[in-house]
Amino acid sequence: VALAAALIGLEGVDSDQKADELFGIFNRIGIRETFLEALHGFDDADNVIARGLEAKQQFVDHYYRPSLAAHRRLLDEVGAGHLTEEDLPHDILTMVAAHADPDWVDDGVAVKEVMMVFSGAVRTSADAMASVVDELLRWFDAHPDDHAMGIDPNFLLGAVNETLRLHPVHVAFLRRAREDVLLSGGTRVGAGQLAVLRTPVANRDRSVFGENADLFDPRRQVPPGQYSYGLAFGSGPHMCYGIPIVLGSEGIDGSLVHTLQMLFRAGLERDPERPPDKYRAGEDARRYESWVSYPVRFRPQAKLA
């Protein structure tokens, strides 16, 4: 939450309590619920949308507007010669205040962009982290000789890719066709039709990932030209722009590998007293899962150097 708030330039997110409050607002905007409704049918659309709009207004009034006003004041200071451009924060609201994109003259568009960055950045990394820890701990149980690999960046990158492939945070991409389209596999999508690409199915395609595509294998090699993480970050013009943060520019210098190394160096183990908790909905290709909690403990005996 703090990272996303800093990237955007949201002010006042300076304590765990404030971070929880902001996170709560985004939960009420209902990313999970609206997504599920979209996949399973809009039975309760009126309630979901009304609650989401109310939470959005709260975000706009309490976070977006005051933060944007503060950024505008800084720009005015530059205009008056009291500050230079180098003094400005490097965040999204500085660009919004300066109308770096002409579309941001419309406050509604800018609000949507900012909300997209927040929701894109927050639950995704946290969920991926719990999943990769879970996969690795199960792998080390089954392959005790690999335990020392818990700090090897290339091995960990393989584990991250496999985890994102098998447990994609975005379980489907929804697109409405603007014109008739014939897909390369022969599927026709008519203008106005909604197409759903189910990531968990695509990411287990045996023709790409091999006969054991359902299994977690941190040493898997994928054919050239394919993403090791499948469609976990999407593809094309809207592909995730957080990849340099998550995987890093060299693949092994991103937040996930870095954090995993720190966790295993510190002696990470499952907490035997508190089992992990998962939210589950839907079945098979429509299955959606997300961690509620993944308790761990740190023991000196398990430290890796």
Ligand code: HEM
């Ligand atoms: C493990 C972590 C992450 C995963 C799995 C993930 C996944 C995705 C996916 C699948 C999309 C494409 C959505 C679509 O095509 O409809 C996306 C878009 C996006 N992601 Fe991420 N993301 C992650 C982390 C982040 C982070 C850390 C940030 C920001 C700092 C971020 C910012 C965005 C933004 C702004 C978009 C929208 C891009 C656009 O529509 O042009 N993501 N992400």
